[in-house]
Amino acid sequence: MQIIIYIKSKISNGEWTIGSPIPSQRMLAKMFNVNRSTVITALDELMADGLVTGIPGKGTVVTNNTWTLMGKEAMANWGDSVSKGIHEASMSTVQKINDAESDSGLIQLSKGELSPNIFPLEQMKLIMREVSEQLEPFGYEEPKGNPSLREAVSNYLENRGMKVSPSSILIVSGALQALHLISIGLLQKGADVMLEQPSYLYSLSVFQSAGMNLCGLPMDREGLKPEALKQMNEHGKNVLYTIPSFHNPTGVLMTNNRRMQIIKACEHERLPIIEDDVYRDLWIDTPPPLPLKTMDRHGNVLYLGSLSKSLSPGLRIGWLVGPEAVIARLADLKMQSDYGSSSLSQQVAAKWLSSGAYDTHIESVRKELRERRNIVLKYLEKHLGQFADWDIPAGGFFIRVRLRPEFRVGKLFQKAYASGVLLNPGSIYAERDGQYFRISFAYDALNRLEEGIQRIGMLVRS
């Protein structure tokens, strides 16, 4: 493995170009202090991957293969368009964090997921058994998704103040897929996607990959500032992306008054809205104001919801709500890209929502989140109170911590990582000010959360 990684990195770095000979088997054996047979095994695998070839009389040379080559060029362009919108360094930090999030050895102050301890295992087993007992032969689902699930989502939304018929709902494999479909199906290349700055969206490349630019707008404790939207859609092709409830990463809850202002400003600018409302159910103190979508009388808002944050991301079930014609088009596009979401997942999700099990579950999630938030706020006070401040989030998973200006978050991130603690520096969300980091109180066990915060405190102190 070491030999393979070594050679691959040489090739991908561009250090060893196509046609260049690689070190002899003898030399590699010596370098890695292994038998020649081990070297041969490694070379065989590289040959199978098409990266190197044995050429009689010349030894083993870097060849590369058509797919790798092709991919390299295509991905280089891909990378270009990504880096246009986002600082290169923060993307590699995102990559590092994504990889590190599956490292169970690390203390996860990073992960924006519910703790496995909150996973409703027994209820999930029960629902799967029920679904299996009532199972009928199943094949492709309808383009907009399983009818019972859309019905259940329609009722779910009605309980949250939104009256939409099942035909205005598209089932998607998570909110990210909805954004992907919007990016390839509705927006034009070169369009500006307005959004809160900072925003979680900066850590994704879904819009930039499709050729759109992100254009950050200022926010305050009431949410996005409506003044910022003035004349932001002169060419009629831009769009606003917003997370009004328990915004990621700031935790800000947009006030009702602000929501009305935003709707009005967008109507005036003819600026359509993508409302990402995946944290809605995770309120801790009081329910959030009604969604923007409920104030929308012109079909201006596309609304995203999901079970990923409140139940499990492994189901890959979310929904997109909008004008029927738009939903029909995006459904068509979804069929063109994956022929719909898993029927099993859709059936299980429908059962969760329609049986009332989801409502019971989300009650206990809120209780658990309240407890976790309150305890973690105490840990923060105890270990970081001298060095940092933060607002108290009224819901969601996250606390956004601001370090005092004499400390540097970039350095803290590196040192915390080295000492086994993963946190998210604000830079990956395009924080204007380098003093912020985000921690999640939802995922890791409480004792580990304290351990992690304590270590951060010690690092800052030292």
Add this chain to the structure above:
Amino acid sequence: MQIIIYIKSKISNGEWTIGSPIPSQRMLAKMFNVNRSTVITALDELMADGLVTGIPGKGTVVTNNTWTLMGKEAMANWGDSVSKGIHEASMSTVQKINDAESDSGLIQLSKGELSPNIFPLEQMKLIMREVSEQLEPFGYEEPKGNPSLREAVSNYLENRGMKVSPSSILIVSGALQALHLISIGLLQKGADVMLEQPSYLYSLSVFQSAGMNLCGLPMDREGLKPEALKQMNEHGKNVLYTIPSFHNPTGVLMTNNRRMQIIKACEHERLPIIEDDVYRDLWIDTPPPLPLKTMDRHGNVLYLGSLSKSLSPGLRIGWLVGPEAVIARLADLKMQSDYGSSSLSQQVAAKWLSSGAYDTHIESVRKELRERRNIVLKYLEKHLGQFADWDIPAGGFFIRVRLRPEFRVGKLFQKAYASGVLLNPGSIYAERDGQYFRISFAYDALNRLEEGIQRIGMLVRS
């Protein structure tokens, strides 16, 4: 089409604003010198697009909203790139067939799916129960997919002559998603996708939507002709898409000899290959020759498999096999578009493959398909023997029927549809010769299959 383009341009120019009435049907008929029924057809399409609405007492008015407007322009581009590659008329036939396939009143000679009668309902229930009993809290899966499923797919492929490690396998939501990822992640705009003509791929728009062209090559009873590949990759950005086993729609099984020739020709042209092998397990007489992928020593072949044809499309589980570097890239891209496939579906699929239940199931599918094929061949002989001929497929779902030149398939499709029978005219697969249609012996009940074929016979006779 002229009427639609005229009205759309008026709206997108801003000449006709929201709420404004459009000219009366009578006037439009006069303007374009057509029947009123033609005007009505055009208006229906605009209504379906959400651009206009009939309002009692006011006639037809422009409705529209920002998303629709935006979508219209984007989708117009989308449509453009689709129509470049495919005849407009055949795309609307595809649409019509897709819609009609969910009409249970029709006799389905069209549907390329296993009959619900073949669905292994009891075994599926059993496996879901087992999965639920062994369930652990689950969240996002690894980028390449659930490790147990990749392990199971690796063993499955080894039993089919292909040695690949789980790290060279990407789990996808069906083979179509693999094509979508390849189109957006590996191929360049303007690249030519070589393929058999006719091909199922002509009825999809996955490559054309991403800016590639389809370039049909001749085939015979042994499969694609290797001579046709000569100098087909001068700019090094093209790719070959092929269905070597039980090709859709022709049913042709590429011989072993031909496979070796294709691999050699592609190596020579440095033309990478997408091998779509989703029908492999559906052999009826004898197992097919080994996949192209097993003859590939240069990582030239990306290999697609799926459970959609042999078990159920509702699971949305397929796999893509290729050089590890390419798989890693496509995995990354999949994460960017939907954060991976449903964990439940993946766990269920893993259990099917690893428990041996899949092998037992596929044996009985083969037996059923053999029976269905043989009976349907008799029906064809009885009702269409005088008017048509066909080859006997050695596997898969389909028989490709060639009507004698004095009859017209386009007309037959219309009349059959009107009399309640759905079949697939060769035009949607870009058959060069207008005499072919495709029927599936896998889906509808046997008595309905005979009824359908009998009606076709009567239509031809009359």
